[in-house]
Amino acid sequence: MKITLPEDEIMEKGHMACLGCGGALAMRYLLKALGRKTMVAIPACCWAVIPGVFPYSCLEVPLQYVAFEATGAAISGIEAALKAKGKKEGTTVVGWAGDGGTLDIGIQALSGAVERGHDVKYVCYDNEAYMNTGIQRSSATPKGAWTTTTPVGNTRFWKKTNKKNIVEIMAAHDIPYTCTASVAYPEDLIKKAKKMKDIKGPCYMHIYAPCPTGWKYPPEKTIELSRLATETCIFPIYEVTYGKYKLNKNIRDEKKKPVLEYLKTQGRFRKLDEETVQSIQHYVDDEWIKLKKKVECFGEEK
Amino acid sequence: MGLLEIRWHGRGGQGVVTASELLAEAAILEGNFIQAFPEFGPERMGAPIKAFTRVSDEPIKIHSQVYSPDIVMVLDPTLIGQVEVTEGLSDDGILFVNTHMSADELKAALGFEGKIYTLDATKIAMETIGRPVANTSCAGALVKFGEVVKLENLLKVTEEKFKEKLPQKAIIANKAAIEIAYKEVTV
């Protein structure tokens, strides 16, 4: 058998994630990379439920459930305590939060934690809405998406603004390492997680983690759709290491797929009009050009 | 001795609170009980502020503000006419003002009938410390007429309190300011 990932399963079977959950896959990969000497803090999000009810857990690493907006502070506290106890060496401290807990309610604590320079790794698994509470829009919800608070009927009340670019916000904090990853590319994700583990200082990873329940697509499509997100340049795979930009999945112009191909796969975009699809395409094109410029201007030296 | 209440007037940044604390710390060395506190509220550089010292030979129970001080210390001459420095001060009380004016001139200006002492403490500060910070020299003057603490104890706590914060040169200068003020203030 061709094995391309570490074999140790630190996330166990019997968890409570929905069928085809991208967030579950993301955790499985992350822990494979980081190993068992890892401590995790998880705020309110799907992952507050996925490990299972008391007294059970699917995670074979120490885990703290923390308040919704508190992940950044919690991992700061864990790291400080480990240092005080002389136990920090060799232990990776991870904050693991959804997009709402990261881009919205938790952004202050996250910003504070990385600015202070704690040796913590913050990972956001992005399913683009408040999924645990039943699919309400967050600032990570893309333009045009249906959610229960951006309902789409005859009113066309879909989300009107673009997704908040948290990755650039984090890169702007001048931290050692910021990256994106996708469940479609676990080898890349694991490589990046290992890199974070080796870096002493705050790192941020943003994982694209599709949600069949919230996005209205059949669960078997999770990986297919994730690949499409990158191939359309909606979710580029890149990293910023000490300020240097690098594209990990370059999409050549001729291979770049139209966003419509991606939008069509999901029920949440079902009623979009031509004009909105066009505006999404323009936005994605612009952002892609910007990113490529950054790689060109601030890339790693050849 | 009973309870002695001292009110200090100055401006934010002039070391008013420090003066109130120096006196309190010196009083402890003589076996007395003390309280020292600033005017309650945010302090602003340059704005008129107050600080308080309570000294007693018995434990001090009270925790409210000072309303009728026995001694008022005015560290900044420009406060005269701007702040009611004699508020709550009875004619049995003592008023000290850092100024080049004479006690009689002040008496006329303030209409205060109690004892008034004056001293150009800023001049002493300029000559010793090199900056117009008259808190230590005013405290030195208080030793003379206030009969609260001994000079040697004020000098001792000044050394103690400043040793973490100021270079040795500055400590010597502050102590000199105290001694000169003590000598020059006329009782």
Added chain:
Amino acid sequence: MKKVLSGNAAAAYGSKLARAEVISAYPITPQTKIVEKIADLIAVGEFETEFVKVESEHSAMAAAVSASLVGARTFTATSSQGLLLMHEILHWASASRTPIVMVNINRALAPPWSVWADHTDTVAQRDTGWMQFYCESCQEVLDTMLQLYKIAEDKDVMLPAMLSEDAFLLSHTSEIVDMPDQDMVDDFLGSFEPENIMDVDNPMSFGSLSMPHQYFYEFRYKIAEAMEIARSKILEVEKDFEKRFGRSYGGFIDLYRCDDAEIVLVAAGSMSSTIRVAIDELREKGEKIGLARLRVFRPFPIEEFREIAKKAKKIGVLDRSFCFGYEGAFFTEIKSALFDIDERPIVKGYVVGLGGRDVTLDVIHEIIDDCQATTDTRTEPFKWIGLSR
């Protein structure tokens, strides 16, 4: 060693003497001198601790909870708006059974902006599962901090504890404080050794989801039970502390000239000192008045108040806070504690000192006069004292 310390400095030295391993705090007037003093002590090499300078009080408490679960002795300090921002995590701390010790400088809540003494901030936290202590002097602040670590970390208690001191009246007032020797404190406190900690070699999950039919209800009962156990620990620790350090504060209630008192005033915090002065004056005239200083508000001293009520004819309760739509919280709770006894004294409430309004000797005398004149509380159960009408 005797030192001149403000209430704030006493709190900072308390954290040092207790050897707090992690401190997470955010500055707020009038608490700032605590964090500044701690920073100073670290800077000069006198205090070895992990000081996390968080970006909000919410994060201060969240970081403290997380650090405590890793097994570190933790400390934080705040005031007023900051305490209210922490509110969510205060519940988190008690339900996680993290014995965090916090100093809160009692300050009014805005609007209008006011940085002065008021107990509304801590009274509003009475249901968070924290023990609550109110102090009267800088010495008591330091001593109580040490006691609180011992009580909070007791294996049968394991609850967080909050120490309250009045804005400026204590936080910024310098007094003589006897600093105990580090060796004696170490011997008294010992180290923090919780049973379960976050440990990579023994992975556990802290705070898992509990279904309605499972254990949530039982976990809440365990907190209630721990609070009851804390009652005896508070007294035990006070005794032990007195034996070692020679100072004590009466446990739950600090009684002053109450033995034969017909009128007992109840108050918390710095205004108690002013009440003592008033009582001394009136005792000279032969009036039988005493003070029961409420030192511990949670767990509430039910039996202690029943004892006082057996002897006193009247109890006057001073609240430096107000529960809108009802009355002062201390007043309500004391009356409730006395509900089951056969012969109740007259209990009257007084609202004083909100927003730092000075509680002067005149105010206390007005209250005592009113108490003496009161024969019936049905028409006017409580009064606002000194209101401009």
Added chain:
Amino acid sequence: MPDEYEIVYKTYKDLPLSPIAKGKSLVFKTGSWRTMKPKLVLENCKKCGICWKYCPDVSILIVDDYPKIDYNYCKGCGICANECPFDAIVMVEEDSK
């Protein structure tokens, strides 16, 4: 402690101080959630490992170098069948044999 050990607390006194979970999620047999079932067609299998890699339920085991589905836990999402490039996994109705 056995992996699938069920923990029962008879009284509140037996409980830990706070909700500290020490048990493993293996007690939850999530296979019962399934309506569709992946079925291996081993003759097509090229041992590429893709099904193992993409299983969110950690329910594809490697036994004797071949994939084996753990039906105790597999929720039947179908990612494995969708991603298999060689049609070595097909989805079938849960009750069909």
